Amino acid sequence: MQFRKYLFLLSFLYIPFVAIAQQSYPLYTNDIEAQRTWVDSVYTAMTVEQRIGQLFMVDVFSSDPKAKVDKIRALIKEQHIGGIIFSKGGPMRQAKLNNEFQELAKTPLLIGMDAEWGLSMRLDSTYAFPWNMTLGAIQDNRIVKDVGARVGEHCKRLGVHINFGPVVDINVNPANPIIGNRSFGEDKVNVTEKAIAFLEGMHSTGVLGSAKHFPGHGDTDQDSHKTLPTLDFTLDRLKNIEMYPYKPIIEAGVASVMVAHLNVPNLVPEDGYPTSISPTVVTSVLKDSLQFHGLIFTDALNMKGASNFKEPGEIDLAAFKAGNDILLISNDVPSAALKIKAALESNEITEERLAHSVKKILYAKYKVGLSNYKPVETENLVADLNTTVDDIVYSAAIENALTITKNGKSILPVKNLDNKKIAYVSLGDDSGNHFLKEMRKYTNVSHVKANTLDEMITKLKKYNYVIVGFHRSNANPWKSYAFTDKEKTWLYEIARTNDVVLDLFVRPYAMLDLLSTTNIEAIVHSYQNSKISQEKSAQLIFGAIPSKGKLPVSLKETKAGSGFESGTLRRLSYGIPEEVGISSDSLNKKVDALVRSGITQAMMPGAQVLIARKGKVIYNKSFGYHTYNKKRRVRPDDVYDVASMTKILASLPLLMELRSQGSITLDDTLGELIPELKGTNKSNITLRKALSHYARFKAWIPFYLATLDTVTKKPSQEYYRKAYSKDFNIKVADELYLRSDYTDSIIKRIGESDLRERLSYKYSDLPYYLIKKFLEDYYGKDLNKLTSERFYSSLGANRTGYKPLDRFSKKSIVPSENDTYWRNQRVQGYVHDMGAAMQSNIGGHAGLFSNANDVAKLMQMYLQNGYYGGKRYISKETIEEFNTCTYCDKNVRRGVGFDKPQLSGSGPTCGCVSMTSFGHSGFTGTYTWADPEQDLVYVFLSNRTFPTMENRKLVMSGLRTRIQEAIYESIID
Structure with missing residues (x-):
């Protein structure tokens, strides 16, 4: 009785969704009849074992030793797995492995990657685009679409068919250890718009995208890689925040959704089940209420949020029965395949259920061109993954993201250079050399260093304008972004005795550590410590480019969506020839x-x-x-x-x-x-x-x-x-x-x-x-x-x-x-x-x-x-x-x-x-x-x-x- 009551409530909750949801089939192509013919012919020719094998996508590092790679070769030949998710390594090694694996497979493999900010998320020698938090500050969504398109082009060039991105989690919890910079921010509308723009760009290249992590991983202070996070929110809250992006994203044609490993008591009636293996979440909500007809992936089944729940093989069966199509990174493919086959033979799973998922997978393979598979061309591969066009797109993104959230005394941009004595003070453990070098293109800027705070304050007395850059590693979005106690003390005292512009080359949440910003005249959020971010931020400070960005998250004194839009002083800026209609190749x-x-x-x-x-x-x-x-x-x-x-x-x-x-x-x-x-x-x-x-x-x-x-x-x-x-x-x-x-x-x-x-x-x-x-x-x-x-x-x-x-x-x-x-x-x-x-x-x-x-x-x-x-x-x-x-x-x-x-x-x-x-x-x-x-x-x-x-x-x-x-x-x- 209680369970029926719950389903009634859930169904009532999603009446607006069902009433207007479009019957979108994102895996279909324009030549649907040819696609259907190919899918049916391939499916019919498969054995049961081969069909079950299509459900598995296993992971491999292109940097893995031979023994690990041999295991993947065996899974392709013996278990007939349907896909590979590549992880760490290099592009040339991956391309060669990709070509070898495809040659081994009877049915072409669907290749996936976590490339949320580009292939650089996993591979060396590839391009790193801005993180989602940075993109969340941009007001022109066409720029986000351009980023998505470049990410898609890179994936396609490397033979990757599906990119597990973008993250659409609403990051309302600053303490979130795993999402953070991977989210577009805390505003559900902004996150949704950015995700759709990114997906449109990626889909325009023929690469499939994936919205994750359903139903929403933004408000948790735990990492599902290590444990099972709990989201103890009401259904109304879940609908209005966590799950808000999915309806419009589904209507926009997202190809796949990844289901997270989360404990959500008010959404999951199955006692103790993570969302990834809950029939209610996967089938009742995602497939039925939201009318999603694309591929459904589990999050990695070797994550502690899932693997702690059941023995290898059992979790895979439960996930499939819940409604997932592809079982990602199983701990034990042979055991899982045997359990699924046994369930099929005992009628616990029907043939129709198996065909439903396998044919969806084949529809996806046809859509990405695997009916006419071609190996990855390795000539000029690294050069093709690091182009001038990428720099142009990255530069535009950073330039449009830079955000001024405070501008006391109208200190920005820097005016009247003839009466300014400017000092630059670097905080953090990473380099700000590109920032300093770019600032010096505009005027004399002294890099002031000191061993003690007293020495620093004494040295700064001869300056009337101090720019403090806070620089931490740009290697990945999980790197530390917080001020140390010493850095906070120095910042407070420098700001107390000088006119200060604080420029943060880290995620905005670093500001939450500061007790007060009263004495800081201006605050600039540059989001990342990349070379281009440092250069563009210097150009902003000196009035060569305008400030256009809006803060994607709320801070103590500043709400999400805040940001001063500044004009320019028409000083020279610095950039790439194509930005002004000149060919880099020809010019250089x-x-x-x-x-x-x-x-x-x-x-x-x-x-x-x-x-x-x-x-x-x-x-x-x-x-x-x-x-x-x-x-x-x-x-x-x-x-x-x-x-x-x-x-x-x-x-x-x-x-x-x-x-x-x-x-x-x-x-x-x-x-x-x-x-x-x-x-x-x-x-x-x-x-x-x-x-x-x-x-x-x-x-x-x-x-x-x-x-x-x-x-x-x-x-x-x-x-x-x-x-x-x-x-x-x-x-x-x-x-x-x-x-x-x-x-x-x-x-x-x-x-x-x-x-x-x-x-x-x-x-x-x-x-x-x-x-x-x-x-x-x-x-x-x-x-x-x-x-x-x-x-x-x-x-x-x-x-x-x-x-x-x-x-x-x-x-x-x-x-x-x-x-x-x-x-x-x-x-x-x-x-x-x-x-x-x-x-x-x-x-x-x-x-x-x-x-x-x-x-x-x-x-x-x-x-x-x-x-x-x-x-x-x-x-x-x-x-x-x-x-x-x-x-x-x-x-x-x-x-x-x-x-x-x-x-x-x-x-x-x-x-x-x-x-x-x-x-x-x-x-x-x-x-x-x-x-x-x-x-x-x-x-x-x-x-x-x-x-x-x-x-x-x-x-x-x-x-x-x-x-x-x-x-x-x-x-x-």
Whole structure:
């Protein structure tokens, strides 16, 4: 009577399910008649033993010793098992075993794996996608679908037909020891939506998915691998939480469901039965009430939650009688098969019951293509399981998952870099090196370490912004994620005395250990400690990408679904070419080959090359060495003398800023701007003409020649001394000081110089000597201070500036030349250009040093019409005015300061850029170009002048523009 009452209650509970459940048969294919014919023919040809064998899926490690593998071979031949679930090992070993096992099997084997976050869950040398908890933070389910599709593609490539994922457990218990990060979170709707999206992606590849662990393993603090967890909840609770996802997932066409080993007293009337062998759970609820017609798997029968219940063989029979189709990882297949056969012979099990499960298994085999089985191809296998596409999908997932749950003082993203002193403190037992390296692409970030808390607090006093990264192992989702007592103490005290951003590269539940977050200004959840997660989180903190994620679980002070959606400051981000419509394969192959060819042909000893599109750096590589002796490799932070690129990276932005403010116009004359030029032949030349190289200036004046001894051709004692003094205070190079009054002589000589007879285009450095004079007089500061204060510091271009020896180690400065004609020494850390050197190494036309990453920031600022990092530097109208070819009709291709594409024939570009593009080159072997129409920045830095500027191979080869052409050839959108 009690049992009937229970069934009535259960049936009443599921009336809404039954009323609207669709009659979905997820194992059927579009060619159902052909499928049915194949299934019937295979089934009919089987013996009873072969049919019973189909019910078993046994496990094997591809790393197992021969003795274990031999047992599997025997089970295939003697017990006719229907499937294999592969576990730990490697992809090549698994592929070979897979092919061997399939060859042994009379009926092709259904191959399964636990690949919840990809094959990496079990195999080395394979790709690890984000864990479900990370995916649970994403708001765009299309991204989750993409992850599912990539996981499916990998499974399919390795011959895996069914992936036992995703986990659809609602993880409402933070202490859950086995689910945790494997769950999409605690919100039942979000979990359901994410699971369906993941399954749709996986199913789109032809790989079957599996919803687990029915009826729900989310609210338990026990591990069913070790014991039988109890869920002592009401039926109403079970329906509304634990079992909520299954109805919509079944309607969405999930191919299989895995039943857990759980003790659920209010759902299981069979006394002492785990859910996996309960007819009520498997048949009455899952098959009848929920109308599920796909494959039903037991969870592994060797788990303690099941194996503790009955003897091997008995548990298998009970599971089959309960309604399961496939008995997963039986402890004793031969014993279990005999018991099932005996039950069949005694009519305890009917032939129809056996046929029901076996035919379902065969329908599944047909659906995954086993009616036309092909072995796994091993060529390029590992490469196919680790592709650029995987990186793209992973990056998109992480970028969309990153979550800001607190942002006091609007501390995020980091603004006003010019007044920030930033420290990074690493907590946890894993590396945060990728995080630190990425942050340093934006500005100076100091990694502060200490042996004691007092030492740490003392060291942090000189910083006004502290980023604390909490890093623990990313190896698997079961790794420890908690703070130690020491780490909590340090965090509390650091936060008490500093403005702190806490970035957690672990599951969100780590926050539950903290007694208070009052003193922590901002909290970022990055979820995982992978390389890409660290890089994307750094980009988020510095405003290169927005915050979009929502917390998938509740914490003490923050509810599930919380998260600040932040915009960006439009700083450069970093990523993969395909993300911005460029082919990685084409770009890397072509550009790499060209640069290496240039080094091989001694065009230059080394180089830095950077390419950015749509605000994302997608290529940033260093090649070769500082010199031909090959002692020091070129590194990303090394700085080069950029030569004439100084014109558009130092002088021009300062002029454009003044133009934006209305302080000058391009029609102002040099005489108006520089009183010393009044009355000279330069007086009436407009700024526009001078900077367009259409003003009759001579190309250059070799000022240094007049300071050489006419006999020895060495620096004359009249002009130079080896040591500094008041009268000789212009440091040209090591132990070479120029007479203090010589700078005025330079300006005077330019003012007195003749103009060319004919008005036509002629590139000249001379106007930039005058621009330097104007700017420094206007502000009362030299260009070194001006550019740093007004641009470089706030841009985060901290590797850019004049006089690099004042800021950097000499070994990080690439030498320019072995000077044998004037300075008679290696030029390293001093400007190569002679005229700029004679101006204390600070020229308007030369003198700047930088690396490719910093040059890209300035060029990107131009592309963004004068805006970068949350700051407006120059007006859009001014950018357009300076980027105008005013005298094109006079065959002058130049803009105002900027170089522009050739008007005909050969020129400064590949000829494949838009006419709105702009840039500049440098004598030392440098080049940068930006194209607004393609939203593209290209930077090439080299020291082709080393060891001598007579080496013109780089110039004559056109290498820099050939690389530019290769970039455009790689565009695919």
